[in-house]
Amino acid sequence: MNQFKRYVHDIIVFGVVMESWEVVVVGAGPAALRAAIESADNGATTVLIDSLGIGSRQGNATLSGIASSICEVNSISHRDDTIAAGGEGSNSIMAATICGESVSIISQLERWGLVFRRDREGMPHTSKAPGHSKPRLTGCGDSSVREITRLLEEQVIKRKITRKYDCAAISLITDNQQIRGLTFLDILNGEVNVIQSKTIILATEGYEGLWTTPSEGAGTGAALAAKAGITLVGMSNFPTHPLTIKGTNIHMPVELLDSGGLLRKSNGDDASFSDAVDETCVLDLRELDSDSKIWFSNILSTIKNRTGLNIDVDVIPISCSIITTGGIPIDYKSRATFNDGKMWFTGLYAAGRSANTGMHGAGLLPGNILLEDLFTGERAGAAASTWALNEEFNNSELIQIEQSNVRKEIQDLYLNDGKSVGQISSTVSSLISKIEDNYNEKTLNSVNQNLSEINKNGISLTDKSKVMNTELLMAVQIKGLLTILTQIASN
Numbered sequence: 001m002n003q004f005k006r007y008v009h010d011i012i013v014f015g016v017v018m019e020s021w022e023v024v025v026v027g028a029g030p031a032a033l034r035a036a037i038e039s040a041d042n043g044a045t046t047v048l049i050d051s052l053g054i055g056s057r058q059g060n061a062t063l064s065g066i067a068s069s070i071c072e073v074n075s076i077s078h079r080d081d082t083i084a085a086g087g088e089g090s091n092s093i094m095a096a097t098i099c100g101e102s103v104s105i106i107s108q109l110e111r112w113g114l115v116f117r118r119d120r121e122g123m124p125h126t127s128k129a130p131g132h133s134k135p136r137l138t139g140c141g142d143s144s145v146r147e148i149t150r151l152l153e154e155q156v157i158k159r160k161i162t163r164k165y166d167c168a169a170i171s172l173i174t175d176n177q178q179i180r181g182l183t184f185l186d187i188l189n190g191e192v193n194v195i196q197s198k199t200i201i202l203a204t205e206g207y208e209g210l211w212t213t214p215s216e217g218a219g220t221g222a223a224l225a226a227k228a229g230i231t232l233v234g235m236s237n238f239p240t241h242p243l244t245i246k247g248t249n250i251h252m253p254v255e256l257l258d259s260g261g262l263l264r265k266s267n268g269d270d271a272s273f274s275d276a277v278d279e280t281c282v283l284d285l286r287e288l289d290s291d292s293k294i295w296f297s298n299i300l301s302t303i304k305n306r307t308g309l310n311i312d313v314d315v316i317p318i319s320c321s322i323i324t325t326g327g328i329p330i331d332y333k334s335r336a337t338f339n340d341g342k343m344w345f346t347g348l349y350a351a352g353r354s355a356n357t358g359m360h361g362a363g364l365l366p367g368n369i370l371l372e373d374l375f376t377g378e379r380a381g382a383a384a385s386t387w388a389l390n391e392e393f394n395n396s397e398l399i400q401i402e403q404s405n406v407r408k409e410i411q412d413l414y415l416n417d418g419k420s421v422g423q424i425s426s427t428v429s430s431l432i433s434k435i436e437d438n439y440n441e442k443t444l445n446s447v448n449q450n451l452s453e454i455n456k457n458g459i460s461l462t463d464k465s466k467v468m469n470t471e472l473l474m475a476v477q478i479k480g481l482l483t484i485l486t487q488i489a490s491n
Contacts, residue, residue, distance in 0.1 A: 018396060020196040021047045021162075022388035023381075024182055025203060026169050026221060028052060030145065030370065031352025031377035032203035033152035038381025039201075040159045044388045047195070048161060049184060050204075051168040051220070051473060065139040065255055066148075066374075067367030068102035071126055075099040077133055082368060085131045086361020089237070094357045097332065098368075098375045105374050106138070114151050117141055117295050127258035129366040130273035135258070137367045141295025142253050145370065167193075168476050169220060170409075172200060172228040172348070173402045177338070179347030181399045183406045187473055190466025192407045194399050198388040199347045201380045202336075206324035206353040207484050210432040213425055214477035216249065217324065221354025223480030225328045226487050230338050230345060234326035234356040235488045238436055239364035242276035243283065246317040250306060252283065252299055254366045259292035261285050264315065282315040322436075323364060327356040334380035347391075349384045351376035413475050416458035421474050424459055428481055435488060447489040454482065 023039045025032050028050035039046040069075040078099040083090045106124065110116070116124040117140060126135035140147045156163070166187040173181035173194070181196045207219025226232055243252040254273075257263065262284040263271040271281045285300075288311065293300065303309055309316055328350035329337045336348040352373040359372055419427070431447045459478060463471040 018194070018196050018399065020393055021045050022198045023047075023201065023384050024049060024195055024197040024199070025201045025381075026050070026182070026224070027201075027203035027205070027352065027354070028163075029203065029205065029352060029373065030148055030152060031354075031373040031380075032201070033149065033156055034374050034377030035201045035203055035349075035351050035381035035384070036161050037152065037155050037159065038378050039385040040161050042382060042385035042389070044385035046161055046385070048156070048163040049167050049169060049182075049195070050163075050165065051187065052165065065127065065129070065137040065144050065253065065367045066102075066106070066370040067099075067129075067132070067136050067365060068106045068124075068126075068138055068371065069099065069134075069136055070103055070106055070124055070138065071136070072134060075102060078102065078136060081131060081133050082359060082365050083361070085363035085365045086359070087363060088361070089234070089358070090361030090363075091358025094332070094359045098357065098359055098372055101375055102371055105371065109148065109151065109374075112151055112155060114147060115140065127255040129254045129258065131363070131365045132367075137255055137258075139255075139367075139370075141255070141292075142297075142299040148370070148374075168473055169224055170406050170476060171402060172224050173399050174228055174345075175395050175398055177229075177343070177345050179345075180395050181402075183402055185410065185473070185476060187470075188468060190410075190469055190472065192403060192410055194403045196393055196396060196399055197347075198391045198393060199349065199384040201334075201349040201351060201384050202328060202354040203351040203377060203380065204354050206327075207481060208322055208324055209477070210324075210481055210485060211322050211429055212249070214474055214481060217353075218477035218480055219324070219327075219354075219484050220477070220480055221350060222327045223483045225336060225345075225348070225350065225354070226483045227480075228345070228348075230328060230336060230348075232326055232356070232484065232487050233329045234358070234360075235484075236439060237325055237360070237362045239323050239325055239360065239362070240277055240320040241323050242273065242281070242318060242320045244319050244321040245303065245307060246319040248306060249321075250299075250302060251321060252303075252316075252318075253296065256283070256285065256288070256292070256296060259296070260288040262287065276318060277320055281318055283318050284315045285311040286313070286315075323369070324353065325356065325360045325364060325369075327354050330355045330357060330376070332379070333383040334376045335383060347384075347387065349380040351380040410472070410476075413459060413461050413472065414464055416460045418457035418460045419454070420460055420462060421471055421478055424454060424478050424482075425474075427454065428478065428485060432485060432488070444489050447485070451482065451486055451489065
């Protein structure tokens with residue numbers, strides 16, 4: 001009866017019908033799914049919201065494995081390797097905490113039915129990846145992220161957790177640094193709608209789209225938090241993944257290097273992982289062992305179909321791509337913080353690629369991102385649901401005001417005569433590249449001037465329709481990336 005009363009109160013507020021949830025999770029990848037599962041298990045009414053649909057946030061081979069000290073006495077070596085890779089900027093406490101939970105995370109995935117690649121003793125197969133002093137990268141070959149996402153989606157379905165697709169979050173509704181709700185664009189009809197909520201978990205993709213296009217990572221969670229007044233952290237760190245096929249967005253798993261794959265310089269000499277960051281190199285997969293060819297068949301097929309290269313004969317030209325690790329500062333409960341971590345933005349949580357635990361510092365160990373996704377997702381779901389169950393819904397008037405403001409913001413996109421979405425996207429890529437190449441005061445001042453001009457002139461739409469307007473969605477994502485870029489340029 002109490003649950004029923006709470007639900008009715010959530011929906012009918014001051015005579016106005018308003019969609020209300022105790023926990024709103026923004027995202028659809030492993031971190032978001034894990035957060036929703038934990039929240040629902042704790043008894044909170046929970047909804048997942050994302051601009052895409054089921055299976056859309058499965059990631060790529062860059063995150064193919066998960067790091068775990070399953071074959072070690074303890075996680076101390078994993079912690080030390082993580083801190084060494086991150087340098088002085090690495091948060092040693094968070095590194096120790098997250099690395100220490102890796103075995104239990106692996107065990108949970110196994111209990112839910114994840115089929116790991118196995119060694120001859122029946123243990124999960126582990127690869128020694130660059131930066132790791134011991135073999136600890138495990139998973140399902142080149143399908144780890146996809147399989148973990150599928151597994152978590154099954155758990156979401158079993159719990160009958162509601163999911164809202166084709167809904168692009170636009171703004172957090174806040175009242176004195178406290179969450180009241182969320183505005184979002186219904187992509188199917190172009191309408192701006194609202195959700196009243198006690199808590200929100202931001203667990204979206206990273207912001208790699210700054211260098212390419214929003215489809216590669218719009219940084220939705222980080223942008224929402226920045227727009228709400230939170231100062232993002234770790235934004236001057238740009239870790240790279242050197243196993244990207246040159247001229248493509250195909251990222252290859254680092255486990256290939258422990259399965260017979262070799263890095264070579266252009267002159268044929270052997271190259272290290274670090275060499276590939278600074279020099280022109282190729283990946284030689286001609287000696288890839290037969291077992292690995294099975295576990296990495298998806299990426300090998302992609303290489304053949306997309307590039308025409310035959311790995312049995314050809315070497316693969318590679319380049320570096322950015323992996324973003326900056327984002328919303330969080331504490332050990334995945335609560336979003338501000339004022340240098342001294343205060344909690346009440347009701348706001350972050351996980352996965354939206355969050356910055358400080359674990360990675362200025363570097364990045366392979367397998368640690370997926371580990372961090374699952375850890376922060378679970379922590380965020382547990383903390384958000386616990387808080388929500390003891391709070392009340394408040395300030396529906398503020399929600400309606402914000403809805404009106406965002407509707408005007410969207411309408412302005414149709415009326416503006418500024419540069420097109422494509423032009424702005426190209427400009428953004430150029431500006432972030434300038435910062436990456438020359439991170440100094442002169443460059444930052446120049447970038448800020450360009451950003452001021454963009455904000456003054458606005459973004460224009462060539463497609464004036466409302467129904468299924470993908471250009472409108474891209475414009476919303478570009479505005480979010482501009483918010484992130486502004487914070488990067490302000491540091």
